[in-house]
Amino acid sequence: MLLVPCPNCGPRNSADLRYGGESHARPDPATATPQQWRSYLYLRDNPAGWLRETWYCRSGCRRWFTLERNTATNEFRQPPIPGDKRGGKA
Amino acid sequence: MTGIGRRLRRRPPRYSAAALAWRGLRGDYWPRIWRDTELKRSYDAVVIGGGVHGLATAYYLARNHGITDVAVVDKAYLGSGASGRNTAIVRANYLTPEGVAFYDRSLKLYNSMALDLNINVMMSERGHLTLAHNDSSLRTMNWRAEVNKLQGVDSCVIGPDEISKIAPSLDTSSHPRYPILGALYHPPGGIVRHDAVVWGYARAADHMGVEMHQKTEVLDILCEGGDGPDGKGPGGKVVGVRTSRGDISTPVVVNCTAGWAGLISAMAGVRLPITTHPLQAAVTEPVKVFLPTVVVSGSLHVYISQTDRGELVFGAAVDAVATYSIRGSLEFTEELAGHVLELMPGISRMRLLRQWSGLCDMTPDYSPVMGFTPVDGFLVDVGWGTYGFKAAPVSGEQMAEAVATGRTPELIAPFALSRFEAGELVGEKGAAAVGH
Ligand SMILES: Cc1cc2nc3c(=O)[nH]c(=O)nc-3n(C[C@H](O)[C@H](O)[C@H](O)COP(=O)(O)OP(=O)(O)OC[C@H]3O[C@@H](n4cnc5c(N)ncnc54)[C@H](O)[C@@H]3O)c2cc1C
Numbered sequence A: 001m002l003l004v005p006c007p008n009c010g011p012r013n014s015a016d017l018r019y020g021g022e023s024h025a026r027p028d029p030a031t032a033t034p035q036q037w038r039s040y041l042y043l044r045d046n047p048a049g050w051l052r053e054t055w056y057c058r059s060g061c062r063r064w065f066t067l068e069r070n071t072a073t074n075e076f077r078q079p080p081i082p083g084d085k086r087g088g089k090a
Numbered sequence B: 001m002t003g004i005g006r007r008l009r010r011r012p013p014r015y016s017a018a019a020l021a022w023r024g025l026r027g028d029y030w031p032r033i034w035r036d037t038e039l040k041r042s043y044d045a046v047v048i049g050g051g052v053h054g055l056a057t058a059y060y061l062a063r064n065h066g067i068t069d070v071a072v073v074d075k076a077y078l079g080s081g082a083s084g085r086n087t088a089i090v091r092a093n094y095l096t097p098e099g100v101a102f103y104d105r106s107l108k109l110y111n112s113m114a115l116d117l118n119i120n121v122m123m124s125e126r127g128h129l130t131l132a133h134n135d136s137s138l139r140t141m142n143w144r145a146e147v148n149k150l151q152g153v154d155s156c157v158i159g160p161d162e163i164s165k166i167a168p169s170l171d172t173s174s175h176p177r178y179p180i181l182g183a184l185y186h187p188p189g190g191i192v193r194h195d196a197v198v199w200g201y202a203r204a205a206d207h208m209g210v211e212m213h214q215k216t217e218v219l220d221i222l223c224e225g226g227d228g229p230d231g232k233g234p235g236g237k238v239v240g241v242r243t244s245r246g247d248i249s250t251p252v253v254v255n256c257t258a259g260w261a262g263l264i265s266a267m268a269g270v271r272l273p274i275t276t277h278p279l280q281a282a283v284t285e286p287v288k289v290f291l292p293t294v295v296v297s298g299s300l301h302v303y304i305s306q307t308d309r310g311e312l313v314f315g316a317a318v319d320a321v322a323t324y325s326i327r328g329s330l331e332f333t334e335e336l337a338g339h340v341l342e343l344m345p346g347i348s349r350m351r352l353l354r355q356w357s358g359l360c361d362m363t364p365d366y367s368p369v370m371g372f373t374p375v376d377g378f379l380v381d382v383g384w385g386t387y388g389f390k391a392a393p394v395s396g397e398q399m400a401e402a403v404a405t406g407r408t409p410e411l412i413a414p415f416a417l418s419r420f421e422a423g424e425l426v427g428e429k430g431a432a433a434v435g436h
């Protein structure tokens, strides 16, 4: 089990949240080439170490937020910034 | 056989009943099944990852193409990755024509493997049932059955009556919350002894001159001429590998590191459409054999098979959170038990013996990533997710051909890395998300 520090609800079991995965800047759909867009959609860094990622507090505050987690040890760091949502909606 | 015989460096001790009796009577030890050699400073090809994919690739390089100056390097021991942790299910009942043709070839190679490798891999063609609990999965089953039949793969959709004839322990009544409406039945599916496959390939490759180097971690891939830092990245070429035991020069590197594939590819400046997730499994105490087939339920996220020793082996879908940690969780066991009991109420008193986890390299379309990359001499055989054990023989065969000929074989062309840039995904989620 993973205890995810939700900025609004405090520590929650990861099963109560939805994992949003790696967080990358979204290219502008109006100007991005198909290749840029598909890289954004599909390619991942997938590091074994610190990763910036998004979570959705599904059964709590129902907000998206961004965290940093070490994917090798599963520790979280950096107090999350409230209201820091992923680009669009869920 | 003569083809292999000619290339043998030394005659392998054959496994047979006579050899067993002879050695038993004389009290002889069996020799170690692969050599421990010095790591050389250069090889014609280096395969990273001593799992079933890396070993199969090395085996076919030597056997089919006479390329024997090959090193397989692994940071731990052979089979320490997912190859020694999987639930050993093999089948060909996929959803896309590309997938079905590919996995069917693998199943054929599994069927002749015991003879080819002279090792008992305990191939058990026991049949494979994928249960449907709602109309939409029944529709997918029908779809899969038609795609399968068209390609000559034995699959059909059957109803609850037939299911309970095949596997009477399943609750096919209308009582459960998710009653069983039907199933995709695939008689050629089954299970294989995964460790024997790893050892068999390692032994056969060793006999042809391939070297296996355990406890040899790859730290970097040495490149020249690429767009990125240190000559890595698109447009460059591979010149060597930096390992924990020194540098090796080589023009060809094949990445067979599954869960770690993204880390190795990054060393060559290649980004992959892969995230690493753990997959957990569990096994019960042994009981009398009562479950004749493999049973999968996508809706309930579980699958079950019974080993020849009588243990029930359970698996599920991957853990949702991407991580390189392979710690198991209580949630997994709880959920698993609940779902299994919904299918088989009769086993509620059985005890779990242990649970474990392995890393899976998940792709967006549940199909692998195979072949050449924008870096010359850097090939990938990755993206094996939760379904790569069954694919090892055909992958090794095809990757070896790609290395030897410099061209992408037709069978794996649909799985090229470039498909993501082209937006031509090979969607297998409907056939691979839970049933591995
Ligand atoms: C619980 C579980 C159940 C599964 N069930 C099934 C199933 O029923 N049917 C099926 O078809 N598939 C199944 N799979 C998937 C299957 O096991 C894998 O896809 C397959 O084993 C991958 O084989 P591989 O040789 O590519 O990788 P692995 O066996 O994972 O080998 C990769 C190797 O790379 C090595 N390595 C990593 N980094 C480095 C480095 N830097 N330097 C050197 N070496 C390195 C590792 O030590 C490892 O030995 C399952 C997987 C799991 C975890």
Ligand SMILES: [Zn+2]
Pocket: A006, A007, A008, A009, A010, A057, A060, A061, A062, A063
């Ligand atoms: Zn919350």
